[in-house]
Amino acid sequence: MDDLSEHDVPAPAPLPLSFSGSGAEYFRIWIVNLLLSVATLGIYSAWAKTRRLQYFYRNTHLAGASFDFRGDPKAILRGRLLAVAVLGAYHYAFGFSRTTGLAIVGLLLLGVPFMMRSALRFRLSNTWYRGLPFGFNGGIRQAYLVYLLPIALIVVPSALAALAMDPKALAGFFLLYLLWPLMHGAMRAYQQRHLMYGDQQARFKLSFFRLAVPYLQGFLVSLGILLVFGIVVGVLAALAGSAGGRKGMNMSVAVVFGIGIVLFYLSLLMIGPFVVVRLNNRAWSATSFPGVQIACRMAFWRYFRLQFVNVLLILLTLGLFRPFAAVRTWRYRVEHLRIDAPAGFEQATHAARRRPGTAAGDGAADFLGVDLSW
């Protein structure tokens, strides 16, 4: 949630956010939502989404007030229909002709950055707190600067493959993935910098380079594990060799090798949550509104353990644990945000009417797996 808040009575200590929902309650909402969505061929999913956001937002409390989502389900439905049409077109584009394919790819490159910006505007301007809406005033030009390259990374390789390009040229293109941390940093900085609450404009004091740092840290830790494990295996192998290849020695090399492989894969698994935690901490702690400081202090190990249990239980229950997992994750995130607003939230007032943005992007962002809520 993007929030800022304020207190009526000046409070000396930072204010915590709290969450009053429960997994059991959300499970019932979720299962009914899912059934109705499937039974209506997805049409109800727009209403389901509204209901889900309302459940999570209204159960999130700060300084005696709650958040609220007031998006129009019909707008979300339009967005989803558009997203399905676009995905369908992309799916079959090159099946019809090269020209159609290229046209669709061009359309995606031009359209998606615009849709991402609309998505942020829709989501934020429909998020309310204390009778005032949040907002997003990022410019269209910056949206293209920030989103064009990542979209190209998704769309262009498959287009090139469809056009039967030389695999080597493709490989060169894949090198661009190394820039992903910077791209992610830039997207996040764009999202944070242009937040609004009422008429208050957010400030964001980090460059996108600094937001890419968690990726580098994660990468270095994995590399370190790999290195240590390589050295241990090397030393043991050398010892085994000098000891005349005794059976026991060879065994221990094999065991260490096995442990090393497991550790390496674990470290790869951990990079994801690590980046989520560190990036969120950095991004939110660097975001402020006039008179309102935000601090995000999620702890990597606890978050990792939480997600590990979530994934395990979701698998064991064939997906039925998903609503519980969603509640656990949301609660953890919410409860590790602190808002410091010594003078309260009084200075925020309703901004002059802004256009609310369309839901088209919001729907598309869902399909692209972009998490807009954080």
Added chain:
Amino acid sequence: MMTASTQASFFDGRSAHLHPAHLSVGAGTLTVTAPTFQRSYPLAAVALSEPFGAAPAVLRLQDGASCEVPPGAERDALLAALGYRKSLVERWQAYWPAALLALVLLVALLVLAWLRGIPLAAERIAERLPPSVDVSLGKAALAGLEKQGLLAPSRLSDERIAEIQALLPAITPPNGRMPLRLLVRDSPRLGPNALALSDGTIVVTDALVRMVQDKNELTDGGKAQLIAVLGHEVGHVEHRHVVRVMARSSLAAALSASLFGDFSAVAAGLPAVLSQMEYSRGMELDADAYAVQVLHRRQLSVGHFMDVLARLEAVHDNENKVPRWMRQSMGYLSTHPETDERIRRIEDASATEADTLR
């Protein structure tokens, strides 16, 4: 008219200030009383939204103001006085047995959709697709097979290839859906095999031709066996099996994507779907029946078809011991029903055919 009252937080919609207020409903009016002001709203000007258990209920007022009413018995009384009626969905999700019933219904619905809904919808969609789809699909499939190195130029003599090409008129139906084209290609990986592509291209492998040859000669018997196999493939083309299968698997991918939220299968596009394609059992039997018709038309014995099936079975016997998912060929026997059953059905079909001809 019911009356009720409760404590709530009032927001005027112009500032973030929280006004602790007292709400009361009576005589068709909602009255908000705060220390510094009092406002009244007609009930028609109050919009209610779903109150969740532990979350405050939100009342949205016509002038942009809103109230948050904390949960409790007083809130329920207030909502009742405001005329709030729980929607069906709300009542449903409030009640555990009903929610669990939703789970049962969901599973039943998914099974039904998977087994019945998708094939039915796929047929409807396939009917509406123009023939140009068949053509571009076939071209894409051939290009894909060549790119994967699955099909290489034939190593047979030009003379032999010409002999095989000469069989084309024999298998071409009188009023065919689309012009047929016969290709002979070398493919060690596919073995003795034949494939039908949706644009009317039929690919025969060198190994199949060698299999039906007798002492390096293509005898009349060998030709009849080829006609049987080709007739089967023409059956796939005439019945438009490729497009029907594509429609079905695309729908299945879309359904699983919307369930599991993983759109990679949908976004992966056509090549991925093509490579996983397989005909259903019923389609294979339809194609068999078609091959029998072709043989009858040419006044050839159905025995040729059974012979060639038995020989294919012998060649692919080892392959059949490999689990399905490990087999590479998308061709002949891997998706085909048990040979014994097919031969029995072919006998039945040819008996009926003979009856009608008589």
